[in-house]
Amino acid sequence: MMGSELKKGLVRLLFVFYIGLLVKVILLRGVSPGEFWELTVHSPVWRFIPRPLERINWVPFDTIRLYIDYYRIVTLELSLLNLIGNVLLFIPLGFLLKLQKNPPLKGGMVLVLGMALSLLLEGLQYVSGTGVMDIDDVMLNSLGVGIGLGLYLVMKGLKGLF
Secondary structure (H helix, E strand, O other): HHHHHHHHHEEEEEEHHHHHHHHHHHHHOOOHHHHHHHHHHOEEEEEEHOOOOEEEOOOOOOHHHHHHHHHHHHHHHHHHHHHHHHHHHHHHHHHHHHHOOOOOOHHHHHHHHHHHHHHHHHHHHHHHHHOEEEEHHHHHHHHHHHHHHHHHHHHHHHHHHH
C-alpha cells in the first residue's frame, strides 16, 4: 500500500515539475516571472485595445508550411527546433496525464486536456506579448500529447506480456 502511495506522490511531483518546465520554456523564455506578470497585467487586451492581429495565426499549417518552405532562410536548425520541439515538448504530458487519475483518464480526455493546456499557454503568450499565438503550435503540441498517450498504451501492453 505504501508503495502505491509513494508512486502516486512521485508521479504528481514529476507532473508539477513538468508543468513548471512547460511554463518556463513557453512563457518565460527571455523574461522573468515578474516581468511576465507585469506584461500580462498591463496588457492592452484587458483594456479592450486590440493587440496586433499579426500576433495570431488561426490558419492551420501556415507556420508549418513556412518553416518547411523557407528552412534555408530561417535555418534548418530553427525549423526543426520549432516543428519537432513543439511535438517533443508535449509527449510527456500525454504519458503523465494517464498516470494522474485512478481510474486513468480515457484517451480522448487526455487529448482534450492536452489541447486545452496548449491553447491556454498560447493565449497567455498572446496576452503577455511574449510570443505569437499559433494554431500550428496547438496542433503540434496535440500531436505530442497523442504520441505520449500512445507510448503509455504501448508500455502498458508490453507490461502485460511479461
